[in-house]
Amino acid sequence: MNTSSPRIGIIGTGAIGGYYGLMLARAGFDVHFLLRSEFDAVSANGIRVESAVHGTLQMPVQAYADVADMPPCDWLLVGAKTTSNAELAPLIAKAAASDCKVVLLQNGLGVEESLRPLLPAHLHLLGGLCFICVNREAPGVVRHQSLGAVNLGYHSGPAADAAARQHVVEAGAELFRAAGIDSQAMSNLAQARWQKLVWNVPYNGLSVLLRASTTPLMADAQSRELIQALMAEVVEGARSCGHELPQGYAEHLFAVTEKMPDYWPSMYHDFAQQRPLELAAIYAEPLAQARAAGCSLPRIEALYQALGFIDRHNLQR
Amino acid sequence: MNTSSPRIGIIGTGAIGGYYGLMLARAGFDVHFLLRSEFDAVSANGIRVESAVHGTLQMPVQAYADVADMPPCDWLLVGAKTTSNAELAPLIAKAAASDCKVVLLQNGLGVEESLRPLLPAHLHLLGGLCFICVNREAPGVVRHQSLGAVNLGYHSGPAADAAARQHVVEAGAELFRAAGIDSQAMSNLAQARWQKLVWNVPYNGLSVLLRASTTPLMADAQSRELIQALMAEVVEGARSCGHELPQGYAEHLFAVTEKMPDYWPSMYHDFAQQRPLELAAIYAEPLAQARAAGCSLPRIEALYQALGFIDRHNLQR
Numbered sequence: 073m074n075t076s077s078p079r080i081g082i083i084g085t086g087a088i089g090g091y092y093g094l095m096l097a098r099a100g101f102d103v104h105f106l107l108r109s110e111f112d113a114v115s116a117n118g119i120r121v122e123s124a125v126h127g128t129l130q131m132p133v134q135a136y137a138d139v140a141d142m143p144p145c146d147w148l149l150v151g152a153k154t155t156s157n158a159e160l161a162p163l164i165a166k167a168a169a170s171d172c173k174v175v176l177l178q179n180g181l182g183v184e185e186s187l188r189p190l191l192p193a194h195l196h197l198l199g200g201l202c203f204i205c206v207n208r209e210a211p212g213v214v215r216h217q218s219l220g221a222v223n224l225g226y227h228s229g230p231a232a233d234a235a236a237r238q239h240v241v242e243a244g245a246e247l248f249r250a251a252g253i254d255s256q257a258m259s260n261l262a263q264a265r266w267q268k269l270v271w272n273v274p275y276n277g278l279s280v281l282l283r284a285s286t287t288p289l290m291a292d293a294q295s296r297e298l299i300q301a302l303m304a305e306v307v308e309g310a311r312s313c314g315h316e317l318p319q320g321y322a323e324h325l326f327a328v329t330e331k332m333p334d335y336w337p338s339m340y341h342d343f344a345q346q347r348p349l350e351l352a353a354i355y356a357e358p359l360a361q362a363r364a365a366g367c368s369l370p371r372i373e374a375l376y377q378a379l380g381f382i383d384r385h386n387l388q389r
Numbered sequence: 390m391n392t393s394s395p396r397i398g399i400i401g402t403g404a405i406g407g408y409y410g411l412m413l414a415r416a417g418f419d420v421h422f423l424l425r426s427e428f429d430a431v432s433a434n435g436i437r438v439e440s441a442v443h444g445t446l447q448m449p450v451q452a453y454a455d456v457a458d459m460p461p462c463d464w465l466l467v468g469a470k471t472t473s474n475a476e477l478a479p480l481i482a483k484a485a486a487s488d489c490k491v492v493l494l495q496n497g498l499g500v501e502e503s504l505r506p507l508l509p510a511h512l513h514l515l516g517g518l519c520f521i522c523v524n525r526e527a528p529g530v531v532r533h534q535s536l537g538a539v540n541l542g543y544h545s546g547p548a549a550d551a552a553a554r555q556h557v558v559e560a561g562a563e564l565f566r567a568a569g570i571d572s573q574a575m576s577n578l579a580q581a582r583w584q585k586l587v588w589n590v591p592y593n594g595l596s597v598l599l600r601a602s603t604t605p606l607m608a609d610a611q612s613r614e615l616i617q618a619l620m621a622e623v624v625e626g627a628r629s630c631g632h633e634l635p636q637g638y639a640e641h642l643f644a645v646t647e648k649m650p651d652y653w654p655s656m657y658h659d660f661a662q663q664r665p666l667e668l669a670a671i672y673a674e675p676l677a678q679a680r681a682a683g684c685s686l687p688r689i690e691a692l693y694q695a696l697g698f699i700d701r702h703n704l705q706r
Binding site for chain 1: 614619691
């Protein structure tokens with residue numbers, strides 16, 4: 073890797089930040105990790121990815137407990153939970169070089185819209201959708217089960233026109249591809265976020281509601297019906313908001329999940345560790361956008377109401 | 390009580406059979422209890438009702454382990470779970486006097502329709518809807534928290550016309566009233582069963598889905614919304630099947646539940662004790678009847694699918 077390569081910062085080094093940060097560092101990029109609870113472990117042992125695809129990868133990394141110690145970054149990848157975006161905004165602003173591209177590697181709708189007003193206007197803001205099965209095993213230790221693609225789309229910032237936006241997004245996709253990660257530029261971030269919800273809405277929520285990973289969820293006739301009905305409502309919600317998803321997309325994700333190794337979605341890990349669930353981005357915002365377009369999504373709404381109850385009681389335990 | 394009083398048999402002495410059977414025996418009726426797992430405890434100690442309304446009632450009762458030992462009964466009250474009706478049918482037939490009135494003290498739809506073909510045609514079949522908070526604490530021990538009314542309706546049998554049916558139903562209601570239990574004759578059993586579902590569909594299911602009793606369910610804004618939305622779907626389902634429920638009935642039950650002592654619905658007890666849940670009568674049959682009338686009830690369907698998954702995994706534990 074040549075010395076003019078961009079400097080990359082990773083904000084929020086859970087499973088997503090740890091995996092992509094380590095893959096980029098391993099490819100020779102200059103990667104800097106801003107850490108909170110994991111700082112001691114990562115300073116001492118680096119990051120370890122136990123991957124069913126790449127084998128076990130472990131290497132020391134440049135780790136920081138204080139954003140003031142970080143050099144200004146050209147790219148900032150945010151892999152934190154959407155629930156902590158508001159408190160991360162000042163750290164993102166401090167870690168950013170003047171033309172920094174901030175990429176939210178997060179699920180759900182409205183995440184860029186919520187963060188945008190909290191960021192300086194000169195920063196580019198992008199969304200990144202990760203098609204990957206990873207989870208955090210321990211501080212600095214990530215388990216990677218399968219997949220890995222990251223698709224990027226431009227949200228807002230100083231890019232003057234479609235060509236300039238396309239240039240920024242392609243440069244980001246090129247970074248990931250240089251690290252051996254499949255990555256595509258997406259022309260319509262809003263549509264891509266709806267599309268990702270076709271997976272997240274059923275599997276994340278049902279993993280918590282039914283305390284079940286993908287294999288048992290895909291093995292039971294009634295949970296299969298429920299997954300398909302929830303997927304159909306996401307497709308309907310997207311359509312009501314002007315996003316016609318590709319024909320057969322829900323069926324495709326259903327079939328992909330059937331072939332995946334058994335997987336506990338991230339929301340289940342949040343539940344099991346009594347962290348707040350990402351209900352605003354994955355449920356409340358899609359429901360609100362569909363409702364504003366005159367579209368009712370009753371099963372998703374019922375699931376959201378049940379998860380809201382579970383989340384509040386889980387946090388009070 | 391005079392000696393010409395009818396002979397009453399209780400089939401399935403859980404909370405419902407134990408409570409009403411004891412109340413009738415206490416009023417001087419000739420009551421006979423057919424028992425299975427509870428026979429030893431009840432033979433030794435009688436039945437004990439720990440009531441928040443009546444204080445603690447305990448008395449020896451006429452208990453049988455074998456239906457062949459029971460005298461023929463004029464009334465048979467069936468308080469077993471709907472899930473065991475098919476296997477109880479031959480016992481009911483054996484315990485019945487020639488003009489016996491069989492009363493199903495059970496929730497849900499289709500319970501009389503399923504049992505009817507398994508019973509001799511000369512038996513009267515009635516449905517009874519119990520508005521009561523009771524649960525079985527131990528073999529032969531019933532905890533009664535509040536309420537207690539039983540409303541009766543005629544389903545099928547030898548009664549020749551509406552007047553004859555009315556006569557049978559009034560006689561049943563009179564029995565209960567003679568034991569100090571509020572009881573009304575209902576002219577339309579099918580509608581009354583739909584009406585009872587307005588409570589059972591949300592509270593029974595959500596108690597299992599959310600592992601929560603009525604007080605926390607009524608204390609959370611999102612579970613309240615979900616309860617109200619499920620109630621509205623039951624009202625809509627009833628309407629699609631030709632039963633216009635009384636105006637404001639759902640709101641009435643919601644308000645009653647808010648004032649009730651904290652209560653774990655019977656489905657939660659079944660779940661906690663790894664017994665089969667009464668999903669066919671309370672969910673599948675109402676959904677099927679509404680669907681046949683062209684009415685979709687998406688929240689109830691989603692709840693049913695989730696409960697089906699939970700039930701199967703609960704029984705396999």
